[in-house]
Amino acid sequence: MNLITLAIPFFLFAILLEVILDRWKGWGLYRLNDAIGNLSTGILSRIIGLTYKSLFLVIYIPLFALLQPYYQLVGFHWSIDNGWHLALAVLAYDFCYYWKHRICHEVNIFWAEHLVHHQSEDYNLTTALRQSSGGLQLNWIFYLPLLLIGLPAEIVIAAGAIDLIYQFWVHTQKIPKIRWLEWFLITPSNHRVHHAQNRVYVDKNYGGILIIWDRLFGTYQPELEDEPCLYGVRKPLNTFDPVAANFQHLKRMALDAWHTKNWWDKFTLWFRPTGYRPADAESAMPVTSTNLANFKRFNPEISRGLRNYAFIQHFCYSAATLSLLWLNSQLSFWQLLGTVTTLIFCLAINGRILDGHPKSYYLESARLAALACAIPLLSNMFVPLFVSYLIASALVWWWLASKRKEDKVTFVSD
Structure with missing residues (x-):
């Protein structure tokens, strides 16, 4: 039983508490359809993960064994029972997470997977559970550098779980800026920025636990009082079907590759900057971006x-x-x-x-x-x-x- 599965009851309790407060205070943070869409996507992520072996483990564990002579020479010896070791592992993991997260926003094929987390047009604790099903299994690449410092797979997994669990609480609109914490940690305020589709906020604040990476590498953006966050993605999903959510960008890229007549584009568009489309494919299949000046959430009326x-x-x-x-x-x-x-x-x-x-x-x-x-x-x-x-x-x-x-x-x- 992993840490994330153990944390699920606490996640659900926190969501229930926020829903109760939302109804009592009249905040209007929750819509039933969007919340179910988020939770359904989270369920899909967890259950599909039960059916296949992690490519990260398949690759990382043999490489770790291969590098044992190097670890013995350097003197690396990590213990998951040592609190300081685990804290340092979380720090190293969060650094890798920053770069993984940033590339996911900047390269088409990686955005196809990460996009799922950003599709919700609401922002509440259910948004934190909206996760990709991970079918492409590409993220393991960004954690291979942890082999250089001799981190065993079980410590990497524990650090990753801590990193992900921490991020749950920052998916709320009801906690304002927390003064000095904004300088060091990911907070609800600077993570709201990350989920916003406003031009000033796009592709900012990538950190998982620490915001210092964004400050160091020029991707930090504070939440502005005169620029309310508009949540979602510029090319909206327009369905609460979690399966369709996972294929939204992959489907678009596959259609572009099929329709473009340029063979170079057919093979390279997957690795081009996010949103790149061959001119002939875009002309044949235009996709309208959200009009932020007249933004309306997808909210079909049913009985x-x-x-x-x-x-x-x-x-x-x-x-x-x-x-x-x-x-x-x-x-x-x-x-x-x-x-x-x-x-x-x-x-x-x-x-x-x-x-x-x-x-x-x-x-x-x-x-x-x-x-x-x-x-x-x-x-x-x-x-x-x-x-x-x-x-x-x-x-x-x-x-x-x-x-x-x-x-x-x-x-x-x-």
Whole structure:
């Protein structure tokens, strides 16, 4: 059980507390659709990570073993039980994280993965959990320099978890600038800047824990009182489907590579600066950027019944995910893969329900039918609970479908 999985209950408690305060104080920080979109993307990230081995470990551990004579000669001996060693490891990790994070914003192929974290047009604690599913597995490259100081893989993993857990609390709008901390640490104020799409804020404040890297390398930008942050990305996602979120930029680059007639561009656009598009591909498939002067968040109008249904389904998927994270070691690979695949389709369809997508009625009906067909594959212990869930979902969905002509739905295509 890793540190991030252990931290999840505390994350959820903090989110619940912020939601309660948001409703009580009337801050307006949370929209149900965006919050579910964020959490669904976070779930996708965690469950997909259960199905493959980390390329970082596959490469880092053999290289670490190969460099043992060098470590013995220099005298490197790190211990995860030594607090000072762990603190220094976090410092070294955060330095590498700064450069990884910066390159992710500056190079197309790396932005394709990191973009997911920035797609939310709200900024609250659920935004912190909005993470890429990491299918490209490119980030390990930036942590190879840690081999030079002899950091064992388990300490790198622990330092990375600490770095990521720290970043959770800075995803809030309700903590103002914290005076002297702004000079040394990543705070909610300077991380709000990082998530903003205002021109003055774009590509600033890359640090994970420390802001000193940004001050040293010229990427620091304070939050300005006369420039409120507008959150999201300049080419909006316009869906709450977490699967589509992970393919947004990859899909665009693949289409550009297909349509451009320039063979050099076909192979190099992936590694060009973020946002680069071949002129002929851009002409054939123009993508409109957000008009910041008239910025409107993606917020399709659906009925209260659909919103409540999507919320309850998400609650069920979250419960299933927490169980999977705790019990996955007891499953065979094929049981794990089947469970993860099922959850992926469930999350994607729930996102389309929140979109108000016209096909969501058929997709959800098909989902319930497919789950009913899977009942014989379940352990007898889970059958009564699963059948009860299916019956309740089917009855509510049938009732909502019968009322759909009365629903006022505004669908915004993606």
